[in-house]
Amino acid sequence: MSSIVCKIFKVVLLASVLVILTGCNSNSHLAGTADAKEVIRSSAWLAYWELDAGEKDLQRIAKKLDKLSYFGAYFDPHGRIFIPQELSDKQRKLKAEKRKYETYLTFVNDKQNFDGSLVMKDTEVLRAIFSNTATMERHIDEIITLTLEGKYDGIEIDYERIWKDEKIGQFFLKFVDKLYVKAQENNLKLRIILEPSMPFSSANFFKGPEYVVMLYNLYGLHSDPGPKANKEFIKKTVIRMKDLPGEKSVAFSTGGCLWGDDGTKRFLTETEAKTLVMTYGSKTKRDKESQCIVFDYKDMGVSYQVWYADVETLNYWISIAKEEGVNNISLWRLGGNIDIRKIK
Template identity: 60%
Template sequence: MSDIVGKFFKAVIVLLVIGSLAGCSLGPPEAGGEPAKLSAWLAYWDLDEGERDLTRAVNNLEKLCYFGAYFDQNDQAFIPESLRRKKSDLTKKTGKYETYLTFVNDKQNADGSVALKDSEVLRRLFADERAMEQHIDQIIALTLQGGFDGIEIDYERIWNDETTGQSFLRFADKLYGKARQNNLKLRLVLEPGAPFASTGFFQGPEYVVMFYNLYGLHSEPGPKANPAFIRKILTAMNALPGEKAAAFSTGGCVWGDNGEKRFLTEVEAKTLAVTYEREARRDDESRCLVFDYLDNGVWYQVWYADVQTLNYWIAIAKAQGVSRISLWRLGGNTDIDHVE
């Protein structure tokens, strides 16, 4: 049997094993108390796998966020057709969770490419009161047309420029007022470096703070979060008014010594470990799983989170009074129904 064929069959075996383990009972998280109030994102590029996770986690979810609406070449927000169809399909099935439409500042260019986290589109949309009001009206219209219970705004890199940041806060205030008039709820997703103590943050929306960029595509190998990182941000979040949530990431990243980097799901990470016959170790500090492997002369290192990692991070958040937890994201997780 060739090495390639052998690796293929190993990958098939691990997927079967992972599938069989998905329903196994796991131990309790390291901190007790009430279960977390969970929400999760369903991404338009991984809808089938996301729905498989949703099917198992649905009884634990309070909110499902459809990720997401973004911008065309004319700065007009739109919902990808695949996501629109999935929302229609899932609406016919049972689910007691609230649904949110997530808006992100990604932009589809004329050539079909996509610019991620585009700050320029936000500058144009926030340029004056008329542009801002038109954008808000479009958000409300898309959300109502899609039959969602609420709006989620996930605009990133806004605080790289103070003017854009302040415009965002004014936009959020106006959007919240218009959302209330239409019986829609509002969630605002914030990066961990946002100035939480700014007087521009106001009571009303749910503020969801990301806890997953300690290490990543911008850095050398390491965990997306660890206890010191989590506690530091939780302390800073105390300045935010109203309801607050911590967003943790499933899966992880792989780094090659040739400079290659990419995100991967838990299932993809476990498949790599079996394919290359590597045994993952658990990092004492972050509780992430870590292993390395050699492929075509390149050494790769993988860091990823499993349910034990997630429950450890969640326990830290709950210990500091934050029990609202958002998971990025559904798809490629083995024990999503055991997140507590």
Template identity: 40%
Template sequence: MRLCMICLLVAAAGLLGGCVEAEPMKSDTHDPVSLTVWQTYWDMESGAEDYAALHKKVDAVVYFAVSYDENGVPYVPEEVRAMAAVQCGKRTKNYLSFTNDIVGTHRVEKDRALLWRLLGDDASVERTVEGIVALAAEFDVHGVELDYENFAKDEKLLRRYLVFIERLYAACTQNHLELRIVLEPSVPFDAGFVKGPAYVVMLYNLYGKHSGPGAKADGAFIDKTIAKMEALPEPHAVAFATGGCLWQDYGPFGLMCGERRFITAREAVHLAAEHHAATERDAASAALHFRYAVGGHTTEVWYADSETLNAWITRAAQRGVTSVSIWRLGGNTDLGKIRTH
């Protein structure tokens, strides 16, 4: 009886804790992928350094970004004009990106009310399409990128968005412009997206300022999202993010939390060295993380280096993805080590 009880306890322990751990995420050789990178207007100098290290592997550059003023008029930062004035060469395509951010006295990111002004009826859709195509022609780019966000939870706005991208694609085709559309992973991919544009799904911000500590992506998140993308018309692409995030004094369930902010990989490396923090690589995400305490506060940092990005790209390529975008140039330490095959 006693022996049987021991056997049962051992078996129970095996069921509860004896599961074989999943193999850690890591980079490996894979089928070739094309590579697109974002260059932001606020980090041109550092971005140029990253581009110099990576440019032989880059197929396209996106100039980020055109936004709007309080009246819904497109606003182009002077830095974007400067970026567009420097052509990347015949081999590298370039795109002009449009966001639904509002600039001015009160900056608003991913503003849903702005989208209603831009897309609310057929007349406003036509004006928005004409404005986008006109700017693309002015800057003599290969194509347009649409990075409107924060609309999917409003079903009526989602329907207006679908009408808009169909008309935008038609106008781009007529004007010999390519169109790539960036989508959040929470968007319903089966909503009825028009065939023709390239759809780029953001595989990042799994963890971030909205949550507790963790990586911007992990294997399970990548697998789940790529599987959902089968509902989208092809061609498909995915986007991964450099850098990471820090959380100060994060308590259970977020009941206590101090500063939370995104940081670059360069900032993360500096913080680890400054505070003599031991850095570890997470098996589920290949991301690096560390903790340090100073002035009575504890801070946890998670970030991606080139090994992290290569592991994520490997995972995506193994699941049939042939095009990858990297958000973003600037603030990295070893971006030139990214592999495209």
């Protein structure tokens, strides 16, 4: 009897071991698959007005980058596109380092006036360009020429406020279609930057370009104090993005914003925010929904409130996007970020 029991025990034990081993192998396989899906593809912007600080950040994060966008080319007083000389100089310098990331030239609808001032996000210059086929095609040729001359890998279009006027929006779709064809002919990739308020489901975007949605400015210069993004905003926007075809990416903003009770509002970098904390001895707290750092201070009788993102904030936002199935992450922008090398 004891012999039979012993045999049964051995069989049960062997079966248990096999189940455990099979389970471990199965879990290991699933974990490997999950890890593959969670690989982050990172990109960032280098802006022409903060090149030196931006380059310092770039040196810290370069090995993690898949793409770098040079921001950017914009319109002169005559409505012709041009690249700031300092940006071209920096691009040539960095290109000589032969980094592995792809490079893109960003085109924006800012316009320089004859007096040197800038009109930001000018829709009228786009209306003029998109109004007829000849001017649209001339603009596309300018974009292709500048990108090829600079030996960039691709084109990035960051034209904003276009859906404030549905007619301009429809012209924009036609423009992107034509530009994509011309880019393909010239072995250039194409990224399209979209504002989160755009009608993804009804705009009839086509498969081909990479679509990058800006997940920031939930609060900003247009509003009262608050975070550039929070969990709810990110999740809702990413869900809406499922209507976009092909490759999709999200962009998060570094730094933050300052609001004064005298009406003062301005963006600031993480370095500037932390300098204010030290200068005024402010107490900081971390907002639960956004994981942004918040603090107040007073200067010359004016009360200020600051909301800004540090690396913990950015990694939190990235984790939310990943949970929703988006692993392509872009950072606006390089410069003034203290622990950027710790970005996941």
